[in-house]
Amino acid sequence: MIRLGRKVPRPRVAAFLAAVTLGAVLASLGAGWRTGPPTGDLSAGGPSPRPLTSPGPRRPSCAEVAATLTPRRRLAQLLMVGVDPSRVEPALRLAGSTGVGGIFVGGDDTALLVDNRLAAVRAAAPVPLAVSVDEEGGRVQRVDRLDGPLPSARVMAASMTVEDVHALARTRGAALRARGVTIDLAPVVDVTGQPDDGVIGDRSFGSDPAVVTRYASAFARGLAEGGVLPVVKHFPGHGRASGDSHRSAVTTPNLADLREVDLVPYRQLLGAAPVAVMVGHLNVPGLTGGSPASLSPATYRLLRDELSFDGVVLTDDLGGMRAVSGRYPLPQAVLTALVSGADIALWSSGDRVEEVLDTLEDAVADGRLTAARTSEALDRVLRAKAVCS
Template identity: 60%
Template sequence: MPHDAESEWHRRTPPTPRRTGRRGAGTSTLLLFVALGAVVAALLVVTTAVRGDRSADTAARGSTSTTAPPTSTSAPSSPSSSAPRPAPVVDACAEKVAALPLRARLAQLLVVGVDPRGPADALAAVRDQQVGGIFIGGDDVGLLSAGALAPVHAAASLPLTVAVDDEGGRVQRLDVLDGPLPSAREMAAELTPDQVRALAVKRGQALRARSVTTDLAPVLDTSGQPDRTVIGDRSFSANPDVALGYALAFAEGLHQAGVTPVVKHFPGHGNTSGDSHLGAVTSPPLDALLGADLLPYRELPRFGDVVVMVGHIDVPGLTNGVPATLSPQAYALLRGEFGFSGPAMTDDLGAMRAVTDRVGLPDAVTQALAAGADIALWSSGGRVAEVLDHLEGAVASGALPAPRVAEAAKRVLTAKHAC
């Protein structure tokens, strides 16, 4: 019996008279066992108390440990439980595109040349047709001076792309206003990539100060051809790695200044048979381009948010006699193997005979957009209403699928941060 109860028994039981003989010895033995039992009971009580203390200490330590609690055996909650569900993802650009009338959607895919002498022509194109962008070519700088572009931007209901060709060397627009840039070939020969980046930052700042948003540069073509050929000194190098390094530096400088770079001319114009301004041109076969001219395009993710210009280049093994600007296979290569998800822009569809000798402007714009272009560029100006009428008819007939228009418009608005 427990120790406390055994003591109470002793207090209540009168002592037994001491007797001699066998019965006395038996009583003594009984008392010895009783005493031993009391000692054992006492030890049990002490041991139990110590174990209880240790258990409590272990429980206290366990309450701050990282041991996972026992797995609940309760049934999982039913789908009708009150737990909050995540909100559906909203695609702001898709919604914005869907809200635009078809003609406005199509207009966002056009970048049209305007008179560089002043704002009147640009204002008409933007105010009347709400084109997505304008291109300022030629040598006159009236539209780039004295804040002439401010009312043009103000007339646009969506952010307006204002583009120029300012590569350096024989293709530049701000040399009269902000000083000349060396050609790409000269930059690679005389400057480090860091110096080219700094030069592009300064030039980009000058462009932004004149309300230009986009520079159709840098050239990513690899070329060892003479300076005055179609690409020639517009290329940083015939070596794909060198061309990539300098083009990347130039693009990074423009980015730092807030100007969107346009890398060109996919899938490679540096080693073509001629000048696409003057007629049809053919490049080396696709297998050869993949081993040289196209190597820099594998690094497109390093360029960040850029536009890629597609050239009017017939590539054996890819475009089957059609200029790349009008070839679905060329855009599929850009999107597929090279993984480019930004806007693809055509080279000039209105003033380059590689296209104009084949097809008129409205059809060229339609075919380019249907093939996969997101931005159709022509520098010759005018004809905007005519082109938009033709595009609306192409959507109605299915020649230009409506989903293709929506896809292109979404890329354009995303790139312009219009969403």
């Protein structure tokens, strides 16, 4: 879930010319994650509609793109790392030197989100860069000082129609896209009746799974139509967990109970709009065997097999939340998440990237992280960026 409250600072995701170099190819594809209506390609500036009758240029296959990257750069595409939101230079260095697949812009400072500063960061990246924020509304929002505040999810559900929320999210998605953001780590689809100031609380659309489904679906569709990829969270459900995963390990109701309540929105949402899924650091009796869900292969099997989801799956913050960081060093947590089935490992602090990549390379060399698992994750990431077909 990345952050607990609005005011808590954090350091903390064109035409193809077939006969040119990879750098020119990827520059021509822009920085976009594939969202929005199927008639348009998304570049850094937003949707660019194209008639359905146009054959369009051929995109390279994902295998072709992967073959042009060094093994270390392939692994780097599976990382989303926090950057300092107040300065351009650290983000430039990170994108250029490590080739990470995405950055996360957190905190209250908006310097990186104005004056087209993200364009230089994207230009430094060897593969189109995913840029993420967590713009939920209420106490978790990033651009309220720039583009106006959004109400919390609970207030939206209590005071707005589904159509109103859809329109609001579409407008906010377009505003984010115009600033260079390609991913919004929202909406929250946790089902809860917690007080407003609870760890999920007013970040949730409510305690009724049907209400959560309707409003979260509208919010996700609006974001996608605005040009950013929505990320539904926190799978398989933080709303009724025992505590706050920022501070300690937490436990949810058992899996059978989750199926009746917390997983209901996912069954509807995962096929209704282009979305990614964020997995929380939740111990689920009957599923995770005492491990956090984000580091449990059973969690990803539940998502892939039972819920038939084949989109991008990323972790919650692996470096800044005690449910994981209190038990696992960051490089080990990243490796375990990727081996277990995550496509993107996220951490908000922005440090230790080279150390993480060293660990991943060692794991590939000794077989702990298989070529098949790496290729599967890389294909999903590259396809979501519309880099390949």
